[in-house]
Amino acid sequence: MTATESHATTSGRGSSAAPKPRRRRRLSITDRIVVGLMVAVPALLVLWLVWLPAMGSVALSFGTWNGIGSVDQIKWVGFQNYHDIATIYPPFWPAMRHNLIWLVFLFVFPTMLGILLAVVLDGNMRFGRFYQTAFYLPVVLSLALIGFIWQLFYSRDQGLLNDVFHTQVDWYGDPKINLWAVLVATAWRHTGYVMLLYLAGLKSVDNSLREAAAVDGANQVQTFFRVVFPVMRPINVIVLVIVVIESLRAFDLVWVINKGRNGLEIIAALVSQNVVGEATRYGFGSALAVIMMVISSVFIAIYLRIVFKEEQR
Amino acid sequence: MTRQNPPKLFVPPSAQVTLAASRRSFLRSAAIGGALLGSSSLLAACGGDSGGGGGSTKTVKFGVNEAKGSGPAYQRMKGFADAYQKKSGVTVSANYVDHNTFQESINTYLQGQPDDVFAWFAGYRMQQFAEDGLLSDLSDLWPIDGMSDAFKEASTSSDGKQYLVPYDYYPWALFYSKSVWDQNGWTPPTTYDDMITLAEDMKGKGLAPFAFGDKDGWPAMGTFDILNMRINGFDFHMSLLGGDEAWDSNEVKKVFETWANLLPYHQEDPLGRTWQETATSLAKGEAGMMMFGTFIGDAIPDAVDDLDFFVYPQIDPSIPADSLDAPIDGFALASGGKNQDAGKAFLKWLGTAEAEDAANAAADAPMIGANSNASQDSYSALQLKSADVVSSATHIAQFLDRDTDTDFASTVMIPSIQTFLKNPSDIDGLTKSIQEQKVSIFGS
Numbered sequence: 151m152t153a154t155e156s157h158a159t160t161s162g163r164g165s166s167a168a169p170k171p172r173r174r175r176r177l178s179i180t181d182r183i184v185v186g187l188m189v190a191v192p193a194l195l196v197l198w199l200v201w202l203p204a205m206g207s208v209a210l211s212f213g214t215w216n217g218i219g220s221v222d223q224i225k226w227v228g229f230q231n232y233h234d235i236a237t238i239y240p241p242f243w244p245a246m247r248h249n250l251i252w253l254v255f256l257f258v259f260p261t262m263l264g265i266l267l268a269v270v271l272d273g274n275m276r277f278g279r280f281y282q283t284a285f286y287l288p289v290v291l292s293l294a295l296i297g298f299i300w301q302l303f304y305s306r307d308q309g310l311l312n313d314v315f316h317t318q319v320d321w322y323g324d325p326k327i328n329l330w331a332v333l334v335a336t337a338w339r340h341t342g343y344v345m346l347l348y349l350a351g352l353k354s355v356d357n358s359l360r361e362a363a364a365v366d367g368a369n370q371v372q373t374f375f376r377v378v379f380p381v382m383r384p385i386n387v388i389v390l391v392i393v394v395i396e397s398l399r400a401f402d403l404v405w406v407i408n409k410g411r412n413g414l415e416i417i418a419a420l421v422s423q424n425v426v427g428e429a430t431r432y433g434f435g436s437a438l439a440v441i442m443m444v445i446s447s448v449f450i451a452i453y454l455r456i457v458f459k460e461e462q463r
Numbered sequence: 464m465t466r467q468n469p470p471k472l473f474v475p476p477s478a479q480v481t482l483a484a485s486r487r488s489f490l491r492s493a494a495i496g497g498a499l500l501g502s503s504s505l506l507a508a509c510g511g512d513s514g515g516g517g518g519s520t521k522t523v524k525f526g527v528n529e530a531k532g533s534g535p536a537y538q539r540m541k542g543f544a545d546a547y548q549k550k551s552g553v554t555v556s557a558n559y560v561d562h563n564t565f566q567e568s569i570n571t572y573l574q575g576q577p578d579d580v581f582a583w584f585a586g587y588r589m590q591q592f593a594e595d596g597l598l599s600d601l602s603d604l605w606p607i608d609g610m611s612d613a614f615k616e617a618s619t620s621s622d623g624k625q626y627l628v629p630y631d632y633y634p635w636a637l638f639y640s641k642s643v644w645d646q647n648g649w650t651p652p653t654t655y656d657d658m659i660t661l662a663e664d665m666k667g668k669g670l671a672p673f674a675f676g677d678k679d680g681w682p683a684m685g686t687f688d689i690l691n692m693r694i695n696g697f698d699f700h701m702s703l704l705g706g707d708e709a710w711d712s713n714e715v716k717k718v719f720e721t722w723a724n725l726l727p728y729h730q731e732d733p734l735g736r737t738w739q740e741t742a743t744s745l746a747k748g749e750a751g752m753m754m755f756g757t758f759i760g761d762a763i764p765d766a767v768d769d770l771d772f773f774v775y776p777q778i779d780p781s782i783p784a785d786s787l788d789a790p791i792d793g794f795a796l797a798s799g800g801k802n803q804d805a806g807k808a809f810l811k812w813l814g815t816a817e818a819e820d821a822a823n824a825a826a827d828a829p830m831i832g833a834n835s836n837a838s839q840d841s842y843s844a845l846q847l848k849s850a851d852v853v854s855s856a857t858h859i860a861q862f863l864d865r866d867t868d869t870d871f872a873s874t875v876m877i878p879s880i881q882t883f884l885k886n887p888s889d890i891d892g893l894t895k896s897i898q899e900q901k902v903s904i905f906g907s
Contacts (some may be wrong), residue, residue, distance in 0.1 A: 167550075216570075217570045217571075217869075218570060218574065218591075218597070219595065234900075234903050238900055239897065239900065239901040240879075240882070241878055241894055273833045305735075306732055306736060306740075307740050307744060318731075318732075320731075320732035321735065322734075322735040322736070323678060323732050323735020323736065325885060328735075333624075373708070389638070393850065403547055408678055408679075408734075410882045411680060411881055412734050412877050412878070423873065424874055425872070427872055428569075428869045428873060429869055430570060430870060431870045431874065431904070458592065
């Protein structure tokens with residue numbers, strides 16, 4: 151950074167006059183190029199990999215195209231795809247409902263359970279490390295394995311649950327039950343994730359806060375809710391956003407089980423059904439993807455607002 | 464979609480499908496990632512050996528929809544390639560890709576840099592590619608010695624020209640366990656009434672007459688197909704799937720009504736049962752019969768010697784029971800392939816009985832050769848009977864998801880049939896919904 155010094159002196163016109171000199175440190179040419187590249191390259195990548203496809207999806211959603219031939223084969227149909235989705239596409243409204251149930255469920259059960267586990271494990275408990283690992287394990291398991299494990303539990307004719315309880319419940323096939331069966335499987339994975347995030351958060355809370363609270367006569371519960379929880383605000387926001395995003399893009403387990411049909415309709419699976427694999431309803435699928443994007447944008451906007459507000463303080 | 468090769472792992476059948484599904488979904492997301500980046504030659508990149516000069520007459524590129532080491536199906540493909548290379552001196556540069564990946568990436572594949580000759584199947588999708596100019600005309604290879612008119616019809620597109628050289632097929636019929644039927648003195652029914660009487664008897668003895676599972680979405684299509692062919696005839700079936708008939712017509716309603724009457728004889732809760740689990744219940748003697756393709760043996764290899772089958776009985780006395788689903792696999796010439804002449808020469812040989820014999824000789828288990836002159840020495844009893852049934856059929860349909868628009872089959876028919884199985888009483892509402900979506904997809 152020696153180069154900046156010389157610029158500073160040349161720009162100074164009579165150094166004695168101003169107590170607060172306009173000594174804006176200017177960058178050298180090399181630095182400018184480096185900074186420029188560091189901004190431009192990621193920006194271009196984001197533009198190319200995120201914004202271009204996103205805008206492409208929006209454009210495609212107003213047409214019909216089966217992917218054969220060049221883009222001039224696209225027939226522009228205006229809002230027809232959106233109209234069809236809302237009126238004659240039976241899986242759409244169930245999918246919206248299921249995503250909402252997913253959100254509420256994830257927020258109420260696994261998130262709360264994750265927090266509870268984190269608080270319990272944060273104390274110096276025997277085998278604490280072991281429990282941590284055990285609860286976190288489902289998060290690192292591959293999807294194939296999770297689908298496999300739960301199939302062993304849920305299979306109607308050969309599954310563990312029906313075998314143990316001598317029932318004939320059609321866990322995956324009955325549309326009244328299968329969503330909840332999948333939610334339990336999801337919770338199994340999600341709880342460990344939330345737990346780990348909170349554990350990390352709890353470790354970073356200054357212990358003197360707890361001691362001060364203890365001196366003031368607060369009990370364990372009061373200490374947590376009145377002192378620790380508010381201090382962990384950044385983690386809370388992150389967890390909230392993760393829950394929302396996870397429930398919106400919920401896809402993998404459902405896809406493994408029955409490709410998002412028969413009671414397991416969710417938006418992300420519907421998008422895939424229409425554009426991935428053999429089906430080639432690119433316009434229709436894009437319209438579904440755009441709907442999903444709009445919903446997520448709302449939550450992302452809220453999140454960014456909170457983050458920026460925090461920074462301004 | 465109509466045939467899946469379960470991985471050869473020691474895992475329960477119920478889990479195999481899950482494993483396969485997740486592998487597929489991963490590959491699928493990889494495929495769409497590639498598509499978004501504008502990578503048109505995804506499939507070409509999948510195979511190892513893409514070397515060799517593209518334009519050379521000494522090399523023909525061969526796109527195969529079986530992954531390396533994926534069992535007899537792969538061995539047969541390799542058998543084709545090796546035998547032709549040995550016989551003609553032309554180097555066959557084969558590109559082996561996983562079955563489902565191949566099928567799902569076919570659009571980008573054919574529009575990018577496809578291999579000259581590639582494995583595909585007969586039906587609507589083949590015709591669509593022909594209409595879009597992605598396939599080369601093969602009509603000068605036809606007629607092929609040893610292949611019936613039904614095969615020629617299945618290889619023909621809307622312009623009357625042929626675009627496919629078939630190599631194998633697998634009929635759909637009602638499978639049953641010989642030992643169970645012998646014990647009870649049951650014989651295959653030939654009329655609808657006989658079938659109901661038989662089903663009642665099975666029910667009385669504590670068996671589910673029809674083993675039935677539709678978790679995968681496509682197996683129940685087999686029942687729809689055969690009921691439609693038996694009730695409304697082959698021509699109506701094909702024209703309905705081709706998009707030329709209304710789905711809320713009385714004809715279609717009658718199919719669903721008949722099916723609704725038969726549902727009490729089907730296994731309960733079909734939507735939670737994979738086809739492998741369904742086949743297992745047939746093998747265990749919990750169910751009497753099962754409408755399925757001959758690849759049923761893949762799920763129950765130990766019981767396959769005890770299996771036999773019969774074609775679906777007649778329903779409408781005025782319509783003979785002479786049509787059935789028997790999906791045909793074949794080879795086509797990509798119009799984007801660099802070496803059209805060498806490709807055509809290879810295809811000419813691929814249609815011969817000699818080629819099919821070479822393929823079967825190279826594999827642990829044979830396929831049913833599309834060429835009737837192919838040697839049947841290595842066939843199992845089921846395959847011999849399959850060949851017999853198909854050669855005596857007047858019309859061959861390709862299965863619902865091959866006979867109609869793929870988008871319609873996967874995004875409309877699978878959910879609609881599942882809705883029907885959940886709630887068989889609302890046929891009017893169901894057919895109305897199918898018709899609305901059909902218009903949206905077919906445009907009329």
